[in-house]
Amino acid sequence: MDTLLSILNWLLPLVYLALAIDYGATFILRNRTHDRNPGVILAIVFHGAFLVLWGVRFGGLPLVSNYEILSVVAVSSAAVYWAIELVTRDRRAGVFVFLLIFLLQYTSSASLSVMIAHAGDSGHMQAGLGRLHVLPAVLAYTALAFGAVYATLYLVGQRNMKHHNFGLLFDRLPPLDLLGRMSFQSMQVGFAFMTITIITGGVLFHRFGSGGGAMPIDPKLLAKIVIGSAAWIIFAMDVFGKYILKWSVSRVSAITLAGFLIIAVLFVTSLALS
Amino acid sequence: MKLSVIGISHRTAPVEVRERYALTGDLAGRFLRAAHLENVFEEAMVLDTCNRTELYFVPTGAGDCMDSFLGHVAKLKGLSGDVDKSVFYRHDSQAAVEHLFGVAAALDSQIVGEHQVLGQLKDAYRLAAEQRTARFLLGRLMHRAFRVGKRTRSETELGRGSVSVASAAADLAAQIFSDMGGRTVLMVGAGQTAEAAARSLISAGVRRVVIANRTLSRAEELTRELTGANARAIELDRAGEVIGDTDIVICSTGSSEPVLTYDALGDIISRRGKLLCIVDLAVPRDVDPKLGDLPNVFLHNINDLDRVVARNIERRRQDIPRAKAIVEFEVGEFVKWYDSLQAASTIKLLNRRFELLRQAEIERYGGKFSDSDREQLQRFTESLCKKILHRPIAFLRGLAQDASVSDQLLAVETIRRMYELDEIEAEQNGRGDDLENDE
Structure with a gap:
């Protein structure tokens, strides 16, 4: 099964790359810009099957290591994009989304050995609160x-x-108002989940983190807390600025992008400290 | 091929000459009715647009088609004096098909790739069908022409991008707003350019239009003319009041000073928090350029629109060879279809079909007969086939003398379908190709 998993793991980024190329062709050649792409749902099913196999092989949700999380982020991004395409019937942003998904999955797949090393190490993340x-x-x-x-x-x-x-x-780009709206709405959803993540993280830390003693805090956790809080404050400002201060779409978008870059830094730091 | 076109277009005559021969309104129908009674045109269809007046027809060969056409036009239009025939063109046979397909592809239009001509061709065909002057041949020809028009629009850049300032304004707005139906347009000024831009926006889906004009009565008049939208008129100095709820502003006043200034509107627009597209079609400009520096504002002036139009025209020009290739291919297909419906070749195929059937049946049952009986059987089946085929072949031969072109083609096509003669032809062609390849 490990061989099969390994093959599937390397096929996944190729599948997303193929989708990115297909969407790139749509973007440049301007054909089928409003058709649905059946390839997306096939990729999601394929990726889902991989994660199920992974779960069967290692006996738990593939949410332990950061590399596993990257893979889950990749498939959920594909699923969200599929839903967006279903609603907007506009394929023009697909190339950019799938390039990002490809990068996420490639990073995840390239770290297969790390994943295997961490898989099955259920620990507290497989516990109810961890999920x-x-x-x-x-x-x-x-x-x-x-x-x-x-x-x-x-x-x-x-x-x-x-x-x-x-x-x-x-x-070739979709209309600006659609891009601005999608950016802000996605950011709001992300902000809400980030808030939940921080709250549950706080509870986890309280239960398991310090062990009740005066043990020095884990540097990885410290980095997560500091950078995550900074990003949360930026997204909170973004939401406040948009609704209360009537900030321009460009400012809101720029801040959304800045917040994401901080999140990316958080993730990379977390990987570096692993 | 018995098919011709006579016409006058922007390529051969200026508008003051073209309008003398234009068959507008009910004149095209009256022309067809008059022509139908005459024994000059077997079939006829009139295409009349602002750039051309053309008659597509199947001649009977009984009279001079050009004289007949011009005579009817002169009578209908009340023209007197000599007609300058040099401004008219005539194409026959395959050249007529090429011309029509070029028209359908909008390659022959004044603005290459324009969309109206295909609709005008459909209207022309509908009228001819109603008047029963378009039958099988013109019907097939026109449906192939519609296909050419659709292909050139979908497979090339020929019909893409706006080529007028007014539609370029609508295109710019569509690059900013995804749902035009929910947008409000403020027209500042009620001149012809503003009206054209408003119409383009309405056809793009806009449903709410506010027209601000110095002369309120003109604005009110325009609201009545803009069907398909909920339009209202206001005085020019109230434009600032509605701009807060507006998504698209089109300016085209004749004012020598800016009408929308940063000092008056900067704060209002900044506080909106949503995108605003301003298209300034006026010269001198109506909009203070400083408004374009506001983050949510996209300000375009006439120069920008001219650049969009020039770019689109250039793009269309570059794609003309691709469109011409489509036309060439479809002309080839039509000619191939037409040639396949010739009686002589169909008779040969029919004979071949029966011969194959005969041989197959002899092979099937021949073993049950003695050698001498088999010879009799050969003769009997040959004779039977000849007798069965005698009437259809005589009918096909008679068509060439007695029937109209459409009747001939229809009959031949029916027979070809009935006996699946295309299959036989394909087999024969395949064999021919194989022999060529062997050589």
């Missing part, structure tokens, strides 16, 4: 990744429009 911390974190990462992709596209599109640059991107 309540990790699952919303996965959803938060997914939604914030979406927010960042759409925010980037909005900022690029806005810059083109402002500078009257009527080139390829002007033609």
Whole structure:
């Protein structure tokens, strides 16, 4: 089964790369921009099967290591994108989303050995409260990744429009209001899940973290707390600015992107300290 | 191929000449009724657009088609004096098909790739069908022409991108807003350009239009003309009051000073928190350029729109060879279809079909007969097939003398379908190709 898992693990980034290429062709050639892509649902099913096999092999949810979480973020991003495409019937942002998903899955797949080393190490993350911390974190990462992709596209599109640059991107990008709306809504969803993640993380820390003594705090955990709190404050400002201060779409998008970059730093730091 | 076109277009005559021969309104129908009574056109269809007046027809060969056409037009339009025939063109046979397909592809239009001509062709065909002057041949030809029009629009860049300033304004707005139906447009000024832009936006889906104009009566008049939208008129100095609820602003007043200034509107627009597309079509400009510096505002002036239009025209021009290739292919297909319906070749195929059937049956039952009986059987089946085929072959031969082109084609096509002669032809062609390949 390990061989099968290994093969599937390396096929996954290729599947997402193929989807990114397919969406790239749609973006450039401007054909089928409003059709649904059956490849997305096939990729999700394929990825889902991989995760189920993984769970069967290692006896638990694939939510222990950061690399497993990356893979789950990748498949949930694909699922969210599939839902978005279903509603908006617009495929033009697909290439950017699937490039990100490819990068996430490639990073995850490239660390297979690390995953195997961590898989089955159920520990407290497989416990009920642990799931309540990790699952919303996965959803938060997914939604914030979406927010960042759409925010980037909005900022690029806005810059083109402002500078009257009527080139390829002007033609191919989805309308700006759609990009701005998708960016903000994704960020809000991510922010909500991030809040839940922080609360459940606090409870976990209280129960298991310090062990009740004066033990020095784990540097990985400290980095997570500091960077996560900074990102949370930025997203909170973003929501407040949008609703109360009537900030412009470009400012909201730029802050969404900045918040995501901090989250990315958090993730990379967490990987580095693993 | 018995098919021709006579016409006058923007390529051969200026508008003041073209309008003399235009068959607008009910004139096209009256022309067809008059032409139908005459023994000059077996089939006829009139295409009349602002750039061309054309008659597509199947001649009977009984008279001069150009004279007949011009005579009817002169009578209907009350024209007197000599007609300058040099401004008219005539294409026959395959050239007529090429011309029609070029028209359907909008390659022959003044604005290459424009969309109206396909609809106008459909209307022209509908009228001819109603008047019973378009039958099998023109019907097939027109359906192939519609296909050409659709293919060039879907497979090339020919029909993409706006090529007028007014529609470019609507395109710019569509790059900012996904759902045009929920948008409110503020028209500042009620001139012709504003009206054209408003119409483009309405056809793009906009349903709420506010027209602010110095002369309120003109704005009110325009609201009545803009069907398909909920339009209301206000005085020009109230434009600032509604801009807070507006998504798209189109300016085209004749004012020498900016009408929308940063000092008056900067704060209002900044506080909106949503996107605003402003298109300034006026020269001198109506909108203070400083408003374009606000983060949520996208300000475009006439220069920007001209650039969009120029870029789209260039893109269409670059794709003309692809469109021409589609036309060429479809002309080839049509000619192939037409040629396949010739009586002589169909008779050959029919004979071949029966011969194959005969041989198959002899092979099937031949073993039950003695050698001498088998010879009799050969003769009997040959004779039977000839007798069975005698009437259909005589009918096909007679068609060439007695029937109209459409009747001939229809009959031949029916027979070909009935006996699946295309299969036989394909087999024969395949064998021919194989022989060529062997050589």
